[in-house]
Amino acid sequence: MEKQQIAVIDLGTNTFHLLIVSIDEHQHFHLLHRERKAVMIGRGGINLGLIKEEAQLRALAALDQFKEVIDQYQVEHVVATATSAFRNAHNGQELADRIYKATGIFIDIISGDTEADYIFHGVKAAMRLQDEKALIMDIGGGSVEFIICNADCVLWKYSFEIGAQRLLDRFQIEDPISQENIHDLLQYFDEELLSLTTAVSKYKPDTLIGASGTFDTLSDIYVIRETISVDPDASELPLSYEHYIGIHQELNQKNHEQRLKIPGMVDMRADMIVVASWLIHFVLEKYHIRQIRVSAYALKEGLLQCATKQLIANQ
Secondary structure (H helix, E strand, C coil): CCCEEEEEEEECCCEEEEEEEEECCCCCEEEEEEEEEECCCCCCCHHHCCCCHHHHHHHHHHHHHHHHHHHHCCCCEEEEEECHHHHHCCCHHHHHHHHHHHHCCCEEECCHHHHHHHHHHHHHHHCCCCCCCEEEEEECCCCEEEEEECCCCEEEEEEECCCHHHHHHHHCCCCCCCHHHHHHHHHHHHHHCHHHHHHHHHHCCCEEEEECHHHHHHHHHHHHHCCCCCCCCCCEECCCHHHHHHHHHHHHHCCHHHHHCCCCCCHHHCCHHHHHHHHHHHHHHHCCCCCEEEECCCHHHHHHHHHHHHHHHCC
8 A cells, every 4th residue: 555645524513623644555644734623513503403604604614724734735535524513403414515515525424323433443543442341431512422342342332412512502501500500410411321321230331431622621631730741642641530520620610711711721612611521420420430541532533544444445
């Protein structure tokens, strides 16, 4: 196989990601470009099954900029997927068609099941999974994927449409979050995650592996606070159960402006991280899990693994 370049685009509910790598003759990846844009296409319409026009314009602007970068690197192979906000909006395919017409980039709107598969492949590429069972959790703006796995395979997976943007819109969260909000959230999680509870009871995972935005931010807060040095290319990020609990308590006590001042906080995540953290807390306490690991890889890296295998197979 001669050296090739491939671009992967992940169109999430909150963030659009672009990843460009070259693949050498030994099938090793070499990072050329990594970029993310806070597009927030779910804002204002996610629970209505609608991507609003202003959100569509933000999406088109982001893809135009991604296309410029892809062209600069002269990438021949481009793979792009869209997730919860697209698949649940009645105009999701319309936006995908609009993007294709403007940029020539074909958007594959994937199912929650496929999304969970890609996340598993991304996490597996990021870290050495132990022989014991783990529960992977990826909190997006629209959906949350849970995957129970061991080092070899997926034992159970499911995509729940309870992402952080949906929760914010549904529960009208006060600032700081109120005890009534917390009660309502925990009751909702208990009801919505019944199938997860059954699966956890069956497989008994003892480690939570977090992937994507919320966990990235929690790790960033932790490493800054503890002055931990992290390799920018690291595929696994630091976070302990004990320090997570401390950060969680702090998030609940502070209002929006105070949370923004926490070193490591990302502006767009300052509100969503509160409800996302309550979901993490629910999982840890409900299922008696006391070990946390954080994967720096998620959907886009899993998509890259699968797209590369397909590319090689086709040659």
